[in-house]
Amino acid sequence: MKEKKALCVSGYLALLVAVVAAIGGVYLLAKELTSNTPHAPSGGIIAAGFLLVLFAGLCLSSLVIVQPNEAKVITFFGTYIGSVIESGLWMVVPLTTKMTVSLKVRNFNSQKLKVNDAEGNPVEIGAVIVFKVTDTAKATFDVDKYERFVEIQSETAIRHIAAKYPYDTFEDESVLSLRGNADEVAAELLEELQERLHVAGVQLTDTRITHLAYAPEIASAMLQRQQAIAIVAARQKIVEGAVGMVDAALKRLDEKGIELDAERKAAMINNLMVSIVSDRAAQPVLNTGSLYN
Numbered sequence: 001m002k003e004k005k006a007l008c009v010s011g012y013l014a015l016l017v018a019v020v021a022a023i024g025g026v027y028l029l030a031k032e033l034t035s036n037t038p039h040a041p042s043g044g045i046i047a048a049g050f051l052l053v054l055f056a057g058l059c060l061s062s063l064v065i066v067q068p069n070e071a072k073v074i075t076f077f078g079t080y081i082g083s084v085i086e087s088g089l090w091m092v093v094p095l096t097t098k099m100t101v102s103l104k105v106r107n108f109n110s111q112k113l114k115v116n117d118a119e120g121n122p123v124e125i126g127a128v129i130v131f132k133v134t135d136t137a138k139a140t141f142d143v144d145k146y147e148r149f150v151e152i153q154s155e156t157a158i159r160h161i162a163a164k165y166p167y168d169t170f171e172d173e174s175v176l177s178l179r180g181n182a183d184e185v186a187a188e189l190l191e192e193l194q195e196r197l198h199v200a201g202v203q204l205t206d207t208r209i210t211h212l213a214y215a216p217e218i219a220s221a222m223l224q225r226q227q228a229i230a231i232v233a234a235r236q237k238i239v240e241g242a243v244g245m246v247d248a249a250l251k252r253l254d255e256k257g258i259e260l261d262a263e264r265k266a267a268m269i270n271n272l273m274v275s276i277v278s279d280r281a282a283q284p285v286l287n288t289g290s291l292y293n
Contacts (some may be wrong), residue, residue, distance in 0.1 A: 003201070006074045006082025011063045011089035018059035025052030062094040071136045073099040083136045100134045105205060108150055112211055115159045117178065118166045125162045125178070127189065128209035129154045135201025143200045150202060157193040161185060167214065168226075172229040182209050238254060242276040 028049035037107045062204075064072050064084060065255050072084045075097045084090055085103070108129040131150060133139045139146040164176065164186060178183055190207040197204065246269050253260065260268065 001080065001137045001141050003135045004082045006072075006084050006092055006292060008064075008084050008090040008092045011091040014059050014063060014091035015089070015119055018056040018063075021052045021059065022056035025049045025054075025056065028052065028232035054241075058094040059091075062091045062096070063234055064090050064092055064098050068091060069102065069104045071101045071103055071133075073136050073140045080137060080141065085136075097165060099140060101133055105130060105132045105137075108154055109210065110151075110155055110158060113158055113162070114215060115162045117162060118164060121167055121222070123162065123167050123178070124211060124213050124215055125158060125209065127154070127158050127186075127207055127209050129193070129207055130199070130205040131202050132205065133201055134203045137200065138201030144199045146202060149200050150197060153196040154193060157189060157196060161189045161192065167212075178209070178212055182212075185209065208209055238276070242273055246272045 008142045014163060026049070028045055031045075064074070065140055066072050066084050066087045066089075068087045070087070073094050074081050074084065076093055076095070081093060081096070083101075084092065108131065110126050110129070112126045114122060114124055115223055129150065133146070143149045164182075165176055165178050168179045169175045186207050186209055189209075193207065194204050249272060250265065250269075
């Protein structure tokens with residue numbers, strides 16, 4: 001079912017007509033029924049008074065007040081006849097049912113969901129969903145309680161997206177991960193969830209991952225793994241820098257005309273590499289003898 005605009009006019013004139021008709025009907029009834037004259041009450045005047053009061057009631061039942069960022073869904077004896085979106089006082093078809101639907105932008109903050117990532121590791125993930133209603137007819141008639149529908153579909157989509165990617169990529173940086181590619185994952189979540197919520201007349205404004213962590217049972221082991229990878233990466237950088245420094249030192253010695261044989265070069269390279277790469281301060285050792293003795 002698609003939203004359509006309900007037939008409506010300004011309600012202020014209808015309110016004025018209803019008030020005048022009610023006053024006129026009450027006046028006629030009171031005047032005729034409480035008259036002290038000896039003749040019988042006139043049935044025509046009483047009927048006119050009742051009709052005026054009934055007309056006033058019908059006019060009042062047709063009035064609807066629409067607040068800003070709200071809409072009124074109008075049904076007439078079970079038939080959807082349209083929605084009133086503009087704020088103000090309006091007159092619609094009498095004897096109709098008016099249901100209020102909020103058009104405000106709202107947030108849904110999901111719970112911390114426990115799900116297995118692409119590598120089978122249990123992780124905890126949560127996201128915030130920003131949405132608003134754009135089709136009041138679909139939100140009212142096509143789903144049962146669209147707010148609950150948004151919550152359930154959001155959690156389902158979050159679980160599906162989390163299971164498609166690993167929590168982190170320790171070796172291959174070209175593979176998308178939940179931790180390293182949060183923007184890409186959020187964009188895919190937005191696209192998938194929008195397809196699910198189209199039937200409810202809901203439009204998503206933004207989706208963001210608000211919580212991401214390993215499950216408590218493996219958090220300690222994964223922390224040790226991350227620390228080990230960080231240490232190996234740091235050592236690799238240190239070795240690369242040490243090799244460059246030793247190479248520069250040998251070139252400078254050649255430029256200064258200092259010639260070393262292969263054995264002395266090997267000894268100097270060994271000492272420099274040990275002093276640079278070691279995580280402790282180097283301890284100088286004085287050699288008072290010959291290198292060849």
